[in-house]
Amino acid sequence: MKKRKLIATILSASMLVGLLAGCANNSDPGTETPSGGGESTPPATESSEPAGETTDWANFTIDPADIPQEKLDTTLYLAVSIRGLENPYIATINEGMKLFAEYLDSIGQKYEMQVLDSQGDSAKEVDNMRQFAAKAGGNAIAYADPNEDTIAYSLAEAMAESGGYLGTAWNKPADVGPTDLNPNWVIHTSPDNVVNGYNIAKALFDSMGGSGKIFVVEGLLGNTANNSRVEGLEKALAEYPDIEVVAQDTGNWNTDEALALVETWLTQYPDVGGIWCANDNMATGALQALDAAGLKGQVGVCGVDANTDIVEAIANGEATATVSSNGYLQGGYTLAICYAAWTGLLNVEDLPAEYREFATPTVLIDSPEAAKEWQSYVPDFDFSRPFDCRVAD
């Protein structure tokens, strides 16, 4: 009986491994021939005209009158490729896509939209993208947040196989970029995380009067966003010599782990003045630990992402600062730029490098007033001016 159970377990484990290996094989480029790939890439005649005249890319506009009727009548597939909707920030990216879809409604474009959920699995994210692009037969535009740096190129390639257009955000290796895959990898954008980490740290230190002990709760060690935010923190620390980091560890972006960290540290350093967290999920945990110790409101807490509960806490004076990366803007505008490329109004290859890779604006929320203002924020974008989302150098 035991033996049978053992065999069954091994079998099922090997089946699982086989399944995973099978998926990996499928992701080998070239095994699938996408139907109708390349068929609907933008006609060169359409794109040459606006590209020739406009050099003022910042004011590039989508004029619905220039979009050929056949494009408007073709069903365009929109997608955001993300880690999972359980994160409130990621949910706003999806909202951004819906806002852009409203714009498409207003100009009479036929479309279908979809969320590609990778559940934090890099191989799956690439597979999802390939299937999505193949299904759309090239009539696809997407926003992707690569699960890891290394898959950014693979994602763009998966899209390029069928001739769709992709914009990536946040993660990519420094030595590859959109220009390596013309014209399908349209742009790569990212809020400046060094600035984010620095700004929230500065707000925190100022709230402490420039001196005292702090805890540092990092995100996933080695993750690009975490490293940059910590770099920003270190920059701020150099400017405030009286701030002392008494404890520093990783909460892996997780509320629960951050709660346990801060809870334990508080028994050692009940006189802490502030807690710097690399994201708001962990700031929630820190606040909860402070609450349990009766210190909520007396110790500053900062994070990044502008989660609703942290913004609420800032409005109540219980937390110090957070930064919104404005997922609505990221999701919506990335699709708008890709849409311009798909319609042929924008010739991707003509775009200068600083319009292929750029920083998107963030909103620093560092006072109860700012928090209240953000709470009543209703995203309202003019997607006909797609490069409005670019922070000028």
Next chain:
Amino acid sequence: MMKLNPAATITEEFAERIKSENRSAKMMKLAPLMVLVGMVIVFTIICGTQFFSGSNLLTILNQMALPLVVALGLTFVIMLGSIDLSIDGTVGMAGSLFACFVLNTEFGFNLGFLSVVIAVGASMICGLLIGLCHVYLKIPSFMASFAFMYICKGIGMLSYQGHPPTITDPVIKALPTTYWLGVPFITWVSLLMFVLCLFIQNYTAFGRHIYAVGTNESIPRSVGVSVEKVKVGVFVLAGFLFGVAGVIGAIRLGQGQIAIGSGKMFPAQAAVVVGGTSLAGGKGGVVNTIVGVLIMTVLDNGLLILGVNPNIRTGVQGVIILVAVILTVARGAKVISK
């Protein structure tokens, strides 16, 4: 010709062997406790009062509540010789559902205690379905529960759709800071669950049947015990405990998130095994588990207070867990455990 009466010698030898086996079994029973005491002594020597202080002991009690309840549920499943991989999903789902149905920032429900019933009930139903799939569809518990981990995660994610509800019910909000006799409320809940499990294990026929089924299914079957019912019952009981753990997690965080369950499965399994419950089934029990959970919690807490570099902490933790298992797992068995 030293031994004139070979029969007597064999009896003597047998008696001697039984005695020594009993002695080593007793030693093995105490081994997890000794590891725990050793760990506490080492951390106290290195960190002094920072580790062995009233406030830190309170923190440990707070931090052990959720892992204890999860590990209790897993203990019965492991005693059967099965495994339950659904933990990350069921715990997260129960926590999310609970937060959705009490007074919160996202949804208009205010069901109070009824939301505990909903959350734990949903988790028990999942346990029941895992048990039914395992027993009647003959799917290995490993596979059935693994599938349910995803199903439950899905239900949890669907419940709040990206906007985690923050609990605003004043009574529930106050629970993390509620103490009775100096011990946090949620720790009392976990201890209550422990007593309940201890009672089930030692004083009910169901508890004895779990041991019997875990040791050798054919024996209880031959005396008319429904092995199927026992197995399904264990998965329902585990579902109940995972549900309670999820509610505890949501109370602790003050928010419902699927992440309440993330990464809870393997530490719970390690706690059960370090405590001395055999993965092959039929041995161990909930008393072993509470010691195992304490070992895992103290290790986590101690390493953090020690201020070990985060880049090497995880690795160090693994090495210590391995050493603890080497010290506590009985190796008298004739076969290598699976």
